[in-house]
Amino acid sequence: MPLNSAQCLRQFIRELEDEGDLLRITEEVDPHLEIGAITRRVYELEEKAPLFENIKGRKGDGLFRVFGAPVGASRLPGKRFIRLAKSMGLSATATGPDIVEQVCRVKQRAPMPPREVPTGPVKEFKLFGDDIDLTSLPVPFLRQNDGGKFIQTYGMYVVKTPDGSWVNWSITRSMIHDKRSLVGPVIPRQDIGVIRQMWTDLGQDMPFALCFGVPPAAIAVSGMPLPKWTNETGFIGAMLGEPLDVTKCETNDLLVPFNAEFVLEGVVSRTETAPEGPMAEYPGLVFPEQKRQCPIFKVNAITYRHDPILPVCVTGRAVEESETIWAVTQAVEVLDICRAAKLPVKMVWSPFESHCLWFVVQVDRRELVALKTNIKEFTERVGRVIFSSKPGFYIPKLFIVGDDIDPTNLNDVIWAEATRCQPFANEVFFDEYPNIPLIPYISHGIRASENHYKVVKCCMLTSEFTDEVLPWKVGSFRGSYPEDLQQKVEKNWTKYGFGEVTE
Ligand SMILES: Cc1cc2nc3c(=O)[nH]c(=O)nc-3n(C[C@H](O)[C@H](O)[C@H](O)COP(=O)(O)O)c2cc1C
Known part of the structure; x- marks a missing residue:
């Protein structure tokens, strides 16, 4: 049986090439900074993964060609995670969640x-x-x-x-x-x-x-x-x-x-x-x-x-493999750990913009209400379960959000933190758990306690812990108008004179 993209790097490269997500570079490139600069730009533009075939100083067919941004994010429409998905034998269109x-x-x-x-x-x-x-x-x-x-x-x-x-x-x-x-x-x-x-x-x-x-x-x-x-x-x-x-x-x-x-x-x-x-x-x-x-x-x-x-992998500003692989697989571990601890958690995600340092824990509100708990008790419990775990060493900041918030949408997460997380009352700090020293403020910041603090921010209102039905409505196109009117406005959008909407 031929090996698939998850079992063989060369098959992975072939499949990315077929999908238009790989570029063979035959122009001579200098291993001194040039390969790094190209690869960095590729990450930042979410461009095709470069396979450098002609490296200055390489002897014959020996060591080696270079493959940059092997699991960077992709610009292919609907396939941002194609390189991670193909690494794991999943469909090219698989989303983060x-x-x-x-x-x-x-x-x-x-x-x-x-x-x-x-x-x-x-x-x-x-x-x-x-x-x-x-x-x-x-x-x-x-x-x-x-x-x-x-x-x-x-x-x-x-x-x-x-x-x-x-x-x-x-x-x-x-x-x-x-x-x-x-x-x-x-x-x-x-x-x-x-x-x-x-x-x-x-x-x-x-x-x-x-x-x-x-x-x-x-x-x-x-x-x-x-x-x-x-x-x-x-x-x-x-x-x-x-x-x-x-x-x-x-x-x-x-x-x-x-x-x-x-x-x-x-x-x-x-x-x-x-x-x-x-x-x-x-x-x-x-x-x-x-x-x-x-x-x-x-x-x-x-x-x-x-x-x-x-x-x-040329680590640095997101998005590179630290986010696509490390943060995503840490999210898997944290989700599994929360489920094993019987916490009512639906999804865990680390927004790539946070460089693997924020993890967003989305609760299942129906199960949360059934727990009959409160913000303080629940936030403390989530913090203890996650920070004491193996991935907890790498995670300094947790955000708990309700299931009206999409943890993969940074706009949603910021909105929840800004509107529902009351300073002090919704925050629990922990200084008994260690932090990886690679976090810049751990090795170069103020030392406020032996292990430095970690924080859980509960970005939910008190009523979300008690009421089956949320007591608010959202002031937005989707939240403030009847569905038939939304559809009419969408249908007539270009008739009104606006351009096509690409989402
Ligand atoms: C692309 C990439 C590069 C990494 N580089 C390092 C590194 O240089 N140092 C480090 O401590 N962890 C690094 N990690 C994270 C570790 O590989 C990860 O935490 C792993 O789980 C550690 O191994 P363990 O689970 O066997 O302890 C990297 C992860 C990825 C995806």
């Missing part, structure tokens, strides 16, 4: 572990030891204030616990350090950090594989904060309805997707560190002087397929 609901349903399925195969395209070419020179590769230098060449912006780290019982696939950035090594943060609270600590406790370096150009479903799930001790591989199998084919590394016993474009194998040093960064992160800011001491990732082998592809 469709994707959240469908991925949330995958959580109810039994995991489907991967299938080990003896070899695959990723083993076509192999380099070992001193034949490796990462500094000779045309690795893009993505933005002028970056501290180095970030080869790893959209690749998947594979690590496992020393006893092999928990395998983690995740995305975390890394830059080139020298010929044979990378350097990058390993956040202790993330699964890769928890697993590294287990190796450190045994006095050992942690084996890793860093896989580029993996099946699109694999990279999407790698950016998802699944609960600890969950193997991403089983979740991906459940999502695709088929096990993923994986094959063994050359220098360790980690399993990697058999059709990855290329894989770096090695160990994360338990003792050696080097300065890393800065890099413009998902909140859209970079502090040019900010370097951090981070672990060294030593590379012992590279395997790759013919004419391989390096996917690249």
Whole structure:
């Protein structure tokens, strides 16, 4: 059976090309800033994803072509989420809420572990030891204030616990350090950090594989904060309805997707560190002087397929993969967590303009009224359930809205906050939960408490907690006129002399 767009990057690229959402760029481009600048502009214009085929400094058919904005938003009419949907084997026209609901349903399925195969395209070419020179590769230098060449912006780290019982696939950035090594943060609270600590406790370096150009479903799930001790591989199998084919590394016993474009194998040093960064992160800011001491990732082998592809994410102002993948999959997790806690929640969404920092929780009002609760009690409960969860580490601001508000419509969310959220009375602050330090005001703002505050804003009026029927009417075209008059006005719109309305 041919592989589909979620199982194979090359099929994903073909399908985007057929849809008119991909541009092959054969003009020579400079990996020094030019690839980054083009990709950034693509995100900001929601343009076709660029596949750079002619990179200055690339040797023959070797490492590598570059694929920019792999899951940026799309300008194709009715298909803004096509790249995310095709990454997950869903319909090209799926909306954001469709994707959240469908991925949330995958959580109810039994995991489907991967299938080990003896070899695959990723083993076509192999380099070992001193034949490796990462500094000779045309690795893009993505933005002028970056501290180095970030080869790893959209690749998947594979690590496992020393006893092999928990395998983690995740995305975390890394830059080139020298010929044979990378350097990058390993956040202790993330699964890769928890697993590294287990190796450190045994006095050992942690084996890793860093896989580029993996099946699109694999990279999407790698950016998802699944609960600890969950193997991403089983979740991906459940999502695709088929096990993923994986094959063994050359220098360790980690399993990697058999059709990855290329894989770096090695160990994360338990003792050696080097300065890393800065890099413009998902909140859209970079502090040019900010370097951090981070672990060294030593590379012992590279395997790759013919004419391989390096996917690249140029984080910064929205919308890029931080929003389309990370925020959307966090919304899935939060929705699932709320449902498990029996909270009356219909949908969760993170407005892309908030750079993954606002999450909007839409309640089911009928169920809320049946709960016989009140603003204070409910807001506190929602805050505790979400902020104490794994994705809660990344989320500082929650907005609770009624089901007359569309959480994916920022105009609606702002209207609800402005008109229904009374300062202090409708807000609950928490300072007992940690925050990811990548939020600019956490590392560069006022330190008002040990962990910094998080907030839940309840953007609902008291009556919404008690009355089955809302006591207000909306002052709008839809809310203030009988339906037959609305239809007449719409029908006669151009007759009155106005232009066509495109929605
Ligand atoms: C495109 C993209 C880039 C990311 N880059 C980073 C990163 O550089 N550092 C980081 O801590 N998390 C990053 N993340 C988020 C983590 O991948 C995500 O939180 C994941 O759930 C962490 O893995 P874990 O669930 O195994 O702890 C990124 C996510 C995406 C989608």
